[in-house]
Amino acid sequence: MARRNHVLERYTPAEAEMVTGVNVALQRDWRRRGLLPETGGSHARYTASELAEMLLMQDFASEGLGPKIMKDLLGSAAEPLRKWVEALGWTKGVIELNDAIPRNQLPERYVLNVAGRTLSVGDLNEAFDRLAADTDRRYAFVCDLRRVAEAVVNKIPRPVWRREPPAAAKAVA
Structure with a gap:
């Protein structure tokens, strides 16, 4: 969805803590556990979609x-969540989301996890229909x-x- 000459902004761990409430020490722990992206030896920086994952x-x-269940839940949520963040980032304070992106191009809105199986669904009624149809549910989450x-x-x-x-303007500067 990136527009020409636009890149995703990156945020510091302190900014991430301000936005998500996840303190810097816990961010480091989650990186070590593989729940957040590795820094590759440099200072940690996060995109807005990574902040959304952190909040979730x-x-x-x-x-x-626990971390294993969180990682499983995030596995199917990460891509639609990234699309929502990037789409909303384009429209913030400018235009309504529905005017900016055709409805058929919006990602799934809900992620449903029933007894360890994760599904993406488009609307809440579909999520509840799937919950009602599952006879082996021990727990369920809808995000x-x-x-x-x-x-x-x-x-x-x-x-x-x-x-x-x-690129040409960068070379001149």
């Missing part, structure tokens, strides 16, 4: 879920990815996207 993991952890993305986009200190000068 914080919610999962507050419900008592509204758009709401998680909105929470992050509304709290971040800088826009999700920033404009990069064209």
